[in-house]
Amino acid sequence: MPKMPKEKKEKKERLPLRTAAAYTLRGYAIWWKADPQLLISKAVSKVVTALLPYLPLYFTARLVNAIAWGLPPAQVWPSLWALLISTAAAGILRAAAACWSETLNGHLWGDWNQIFFEKLLTMDFCDVDNPKTQDLFIKIQQNSNWASWGLLRILNGFENLIGALFGILGAVALSVSLFTLPVPSGSALAWLNHPLCLLGMLGLMLLSVYAASALANKGSSFWAATDGAMGNRLFFFTNCIAICEHQRGTDIRIYAQDRYLADMSRKALKSTDSFGPRSGIGRAARGPMGLCMASSGAVSQAFTGVIYLFAGLKALGGAFGIGSVTQYVGALAGLAQGLSGLLEALGELRTNGEFLKPVYEFLDTPNRMYQGSLTTEKRSDRRYEIEFRDVSFKYPGTDTWALRNVSLRFRAGERLAVVGENGSGKTTFIKLLCRLYDPDEGEILLNGIDIRKYRYDEYLALFSVVFQDFQLLSQGLGQNVAAAEEYDRARAEDCLMRAGFGERLSALPKGLDTCLYREFEEDGVEISGGEAQKIALARVLYQDAPFIVLDEPTAALDPEAEAEIYTRFNDIIENKTAVYISHRLSSCRFCDEIAVFDHGRVVQQGSHDALVCAEGKYRSLWEAQAQYYTHQE
Ligand code: ADP
Numbered sequence: 001m002p003k004m005p006k007e008k009k010e011k012k013e014r015l016p017l018r019t020a021a022a023y024t025l026r027g028y029a030i031w032w033k034a035d036p037q038l039l040i041s042k043a044v045s046k047v048v049t050a051l052l053p054y055l056p057l058y059f060t061a062r063l064v065n066a067i068a069w070g071l072p073p074a075q076v077w078p079s080l081w082a083l084l085i086s087t088a089a090a091g092i093l094r095a096a097a098a099c100w101s102e103t104l105n106g107h108l109w110g111d112w113n114q115i116f117f118e119k120l121l122t123m124d125f126c127d128v129d130n131p132k133t134q135d136l137f138i139k140i141q142q143n144s145n146w147a148s149w150g151l152l153r154i155l156n157g158f159e160n161l162i163g164a165l166f167g168i169l170g171a172v173a174l175s176v177s178l179f180t181l182p183v184p185s186g187s188a189l190a191w192l193n194h195p196l197c198l199l200g201m202l203g204l205m206l207l208s209v210y211a212a213s214a215l216a217n218k219g220s221s222f223w224a225a226t227d228g229a230m231g232n233r234l235f236f237f238t239n240c241i242a243i244c245e246h247q248r249g250t251d252i253r254i255y256a257q258d259r260y261l262a263d264m265s266r267k268a269l270k271s272t273d274s275f276g277p278r279s280g281i282g283r284a285a286r287g288p289m290g291l292c293m294a295s296s297g298a299v300s301q302a303f304t305g306v307i308y309l310f311a312g313l314k315a316l317g318g319a320f321g322i323g324s325v326t327q328y329v330g331a332l333a334g335l336a337q338g339l340s341g342l343l344e345a346l347g348e349l350r351t352n353g354e355f356l357k358p359v360y361e362f363l364d365t366p367n368r369m370y371q372g373s374l375t376t377e378k379r380s381d382r383r384y385e386i387e388f389r390d391v392s393f394k395y396p397g398t399d400t401w402a403l404r405n406v407s408l409r410f411r412a413g414e415r416l417a418v419v420g421e422n423g424s425g426k427t428t429f430i431k432l433l434c435r436l437y438d439p440d441e442g443e444i445l446l447n448g449i450d451i452r453k454y455r456y457d458e459y460l461a462l463f464s465v466v467f468q469d470f471q472l473l474s475q476g477l478g479q480n481v482a483a484a485e486e487y488d489r490a491r492a493e494d495c496l497m498r499a500g501f502g503e504r505l506s507a508l509p510k511g512l513d514t515c516l517y518r519e520f521e522e523d524g525v526e527i528s529g530g531e532a533q534k535i536a537l538a539r540v541l542y543q544d545a546p547f548i549v550l551d552e553p554t555a556a557l558d559p560e561a562e563a564e565i566y567t568r569f570n571d572i573i574e575n576k577t578a579v580y581i582s583h584r585l586s587s588c589r590f591c592d593e594i595a596v597f598d599h600g601r602v603v604q605q606g607s608h609d610a611l612v613c614a615e616g617k618y619r620s621l622w623e624a625q626a627q628y629y630t631h632q633e
Contacts, residue, residue, distance in 0.1 A: 014221070014350060015350050015353040015354055015357075017346065017349070017350055019353060020349050020350040020352070020353030020356075021349060023352075023353045023356040023357070023360065024154055024157065024349050024352070024353070024356070026356075026360070027151055027154035027356060028154065028158065030115060030151065031111075031151070031154065031155065034111040034114065034115060035104065035107065035111055037104055038104050038107075038108075038111070038155070039155075039158065041097070041100045041101040041104050042101050042155060042158060042159050042162070043158075043162050044097050044100070044101070045094075045097035045098055045100065045101040045159075046159045046162040046163040046166065047162060047166045048093050048094055048097040049094055049097070049098075049163060050162070050163045050164075050165075050166035050167040050170060050338075051166050051167075051169070051170045052090035052093060052094055053090070053170075053330075053334070054170040054171070054173070054174055054330075054331065054334070055086040055087075055089075055090055056083060056086055056087045056090065057174065057326070057327050057330045057331065058174060058327060059079055059082045059083035059086055060083055060323065060326060060327070061321075061323040061324045061326055061327035062079040062082070062083075062323065063076065063079040063080055063083055063323065064321070064322060064323025064326065065320075065321030065322070065323035065324060066079050066323075067323075068321050068322045068323055069321060108152065108155075112144070112151060112152060115151070115363075116137065116140070116362070116363075119362065119363055119365070120137070122367065123365055123367065124365075124367055124368055124369045125369075125436040125437070126369075126396060126436065126437045126438070127365050129395075129396075129436075130396040130397065131396075131397055132396070132397065133362070133365065136358055136361060136362050137362055139358050140358050140359055140362060143355045143358070147223060149223070149352060149355035150352070150355045150356055150358075150359050151356070151359055153348070153352045153355065154352065154356075156348075157345055157348050157349055157352060160341055160344070160345040160348070161342070161345045163338075163341060164338045164339070164341035164342040164345055165338070165342065166338075167334055167335075167337065167338035167341065168335060168338035168339060168342065170331075170334065171331045171332065171334040171335035171338055172335065173331075174327055174328075174330075174331035174334075175328055175331035175332050175335060177320070177324075178310075178311060178314070178324075178328040178331075178332070179198050179201070181314070181319045181320050182319060183314055183317030183318060183319045184317070184318050184319075187317040187318055188317070189313055189314070189316060189317030190317065192310075192313055192314055192317060192319075197310075201306075201307075201310055204303065204306055205303065205332070205335070205336055205339075206339075208299050208300065208302065208303035208336060209303075209336050209339040209340045209343065210343070211296075211299045212296045212297075212299040212300045212303075212336075212340045213296070213339075213340040213341075213342075213343030213344050213347065214343070215292045215293070215295045215296035215299065216292065216293060216296040216340065216344050216347070217343070217344060217347030217348075217351075218288075218292045219288075219289045219290075219292035219293040219296065220344070220347060220348060220351055221347070221351055222281065222284040222285075222288070222289040223281070223351060296340075300333075300336060300337070300340065303333075303336055304329065304332075304333050304336075307328065307329050307332045307333065308325070308329055311324075311325045311328040311329055311332075312325055368438075369435065369438070369456045370455075370456045371452070373453070373455060374449065374453045374454045374455065375454070375455055375458055376446070376454050376455070376458045376459055376461075376462060383411075383412050383447075384411070384412045384446060384447060384462070384546055384547070384577065385409065385410070385411045385412065385445075385446070385447055385448075386409070386410055386411075386433065386444070386445070386446055386547075386577075387407075387408070387409040387444070387445040387448075388406050388407055388408040388409070388429075388432075388433075388442070388444050389407055389442050389443050389444070389445060390405050390406070390407055390441065390442035390443075391403060391405070391406045391407070391432065391439040391441065391442035391443070391444060392404050392405055392406070392439060392440055392441040392442055393428060393432055393437060393439050393440050393441075394440055395428075395437075401600050402425055402428040402600055403425045403428050403429060403432065403439075403600045403601075404599075404600045404601050405442070405601060406425075406429065406442070406600075406601065406602050407442075407602070408595055408602055408605070410577065410579070410593060411577070412546065412575075412576075412577050413575055413576070413577060414577055414578075414592045414593060415573070415577075415578045415580060415590065415591040415592050415593070416577075416578070416579045416580065416591060416592070416593050416594075416595065417580045417581075417582065417588035417591035417593070417594040417595070418430075418579065418580070418581045418594075418595050418597060419581075419582060419585055419588055419594060419595070419596055419597065419618070419621070420596055420597030420598055420617075420621075421598070421621070424597040424598050424599060424600065425597045425599070425600040425601075426551070426581045426597050427467070427468060427551055427581065428600075429597070430465065430467075430549055430551055430579065430581065432444060433463075433549070433579065434460065434463050434465055434549065435451060435452075435456065435459055435460065438452060446459070446462075461545060462545055462546055462547050463545050463547045463548075463549055464539070464540040464541075464543040464544075464545040464547070464548050464549070465540070465548075465549040465550075465551070466533070466536045466537060466539075466540055466549070466550050466551060467551050468551045468552045468581075470532075470533075470536045472516055472517075472527075472532055472535055472536065473516070474515065474516055474517040474518075474519040474520050474521075474524065475515065475516065475520075476512060476513050476514065476515055476516075477496075477505075477508070477511070477512050477513070477514045477515075477516060477535065478492045478511075478512030478513065480516060480535055480539065481495055481496060481512075481535060481538045481539050481542050482539075482542050483539060483542070483543070487542075489512055491542060492512055492538070492542060493505065493511075493512065495538040495539075495541040495542045496534070496535070496538045498538070498541055498571075498572055499534045499535070499537035499538035499541060499572075500534050500537075501531065501534040501535060501538060504531060504534075508525065510523075516535075537550075537572075541572065545576070546576055546577060547576065547577045547578075547579065548573055548576050548577070548578045548579070549578075549579045549580075549581075550578065550579070550580050550581065551581045552581055552582060578591075584625070585608075585618070585621055585622050585625055586625065586626075588608065589608045591608070592607065593605065593606070593607065594606065594607065594608060594611055594618065596611065596616070596617050596618045596621075598617050603616065603617050604616050604617055604618050
């Protein structure tokens with residue numbers, strides 16, 4: 001079983017508040033762009049929730065005072081009505097605001113996905129394919145799944161901040177008179193009027209607020225110090241293997257890997273120490289984290305006791321009625337809660353800042369591919385010429401050259417075959433040709449100009465490609481062929497026929513509208529590898545780009561279909577330039593030019609007849625394969 005990395009235990013520097021605030025503001029801007037109503041509804045809901053409880057508190061105090069002072073019923077009724085109406089109105093308003101905000105919350109995950117989905121789709125392919133980017137994205141997902149850390153947590157912080165600010169405002173309004181109303185001078189408790197008492201109370205309040213929030217922040221900082229990402233990663237890996245990835249599922253069953261995988265996942269989850277009572281966060285919760293949180297609550301409660309004492313004594317001394325005690329205790333407790341809520345929100349902002357760092361690193365991945373501005377010539381004669389000039393390339397994160405000093409030239413209308421053993425660099429050559437990656441050394445020219453100078457989208461539009469590991473989407477057949485939602489049905493049908501899919505198409509009751517695969521539609525059809533390859537070929541034909549690139553286009557076809565495609569290959573390709581990869585040399589004989597790749601280099605180039613007569617790689621490959629076919633016959 002692979003050894004799983006343990007959670008990082010080293011002490012991390014805390015993010016400066018200013019940086020965390022800048023990250024958070026940027027997060028607000030991102031959410032605002034995604035859905036402005038989301039922030040507005042959360043703000044309204046929080047303002048309402050923070051302020052409304054003070055209304056019943058105020059009227060309850062008036063009512064109790066009126067009763068305690070023995071006022072006539074005519075003077076008690078208005079307070080009672082005000083209490084009833086304000087309580088009912090507060091409840092209705094709060095429910096309406098929560099309903100609005102919760103409804104929009106339903107879109108939250110969708111919006112979150114969209115933010116990352118759009119970035120992934122527009123990112124340079126070399127970055128999407130880079131293990132570093134994939135790792136970063138998985139980390140973001142896992143932080144989010146862990147406790148909504150990152151962009152989602154910002155919204156929580158936003159609500160807490162608004163709630164705390166308005167809670168403080170309401171509390172100040174209701175508690176000022178606790179300090180301004182004096183105990184009558186004749187009372188034994190008149191010393192409570194002394195400014196030192198007032199200062200003492202304020203000092204105690206600030207102290208308790210500070211202590212409670214510092215303890216709570218210390219407690220919540222344990223989240224950032226322990227990393228649950230690896231646990232989540234394993235959790236999702238094992239879940240996905242069982243459910244989402246049915247292709248892997250067949251292997252798992254055939255090789256009876258189920259027990260081994262279940263065991264591996266159990267041990268791995270244990271070793272990552274991410275969940276459960278013995279995990280890092282579990283131990284922290286039982287130990288210092290729990291202690292901090294509990295102490296924070298205890299400090300707040302102790303301060304509430306002090307307010308009771310102070311307000312009770314002032315009421316006893318005759319500064320105000322007994323009913324006002326509940327008002328002051330409620331308001332001051334609210335004030336302390338608001339202040340510590342504010343400090344906690346600021347603390348959480350710093351903790352969450354750590355989780356926003358990878359989010360922005362991901363979202364800020366630059367698009368280098370899109371820097372070119374030249375438009376490609378729309379040549380009706382399709383006179384294009386491509387030249388690889390001394391091109392070398394390594395995949396990101398690797399030390400070996402996948403291509404080394406490749407120089408090659410081919411013109412419009414030619415058929416170029418790229419042959420070589422597995423791993424010799426054929427697909428890499430195609431990926432560079434289609435600008436999925438840029439060379440590390442040398443250049444690729446289109447009609448004499450470096451392809452990096454052309455507009456990326458226009459350059460890409462010159463190519464139709466069937467990659468070895470192409471994927472069709474779970475959409476309509478016609479939409480897959482056209483790679484678009486709206487398309488020309490007659491043309492799509494024609495392309496499918498030319499790609500050899502005609503018979504199967506006529507057997508499909510829904511024809512072009514048949515949904516491929518069953519991810520979205522129950523009556524979707526599962527297609528074989530060979531059928532998928534034909535559809536991918538039809539997609540190439542539909543695009544009608546000047547360059548057609550086929551990477552092992554017939555590997556999954558049955559012999560009859562393969563023979564059919566070869567006989568019609570010239571018709572299919574018409575006047576286009578075709579780059580054709582295969583390690584079955586017999587299928588390349590029709591090409592004008594054959595480039596032989598070996599260990600990332602072009603070791604031979606020429607026509608089949610010339611190459612087969614010369615000493616070299618091509619001949620040895622040819623003889624090895626010819627021998628095989630002779631034995632078969
Ligand atoms: P071929 O198409 O001839 O079978 P490739 O072009 O796919 O060969 O691969 C050439 C070399 O580059 C191989 O050594 C392969 O392992 C390596 N390689 C291919 N794709 C990647 C990738 N995405 N990341 C790292 N190395 C890769």
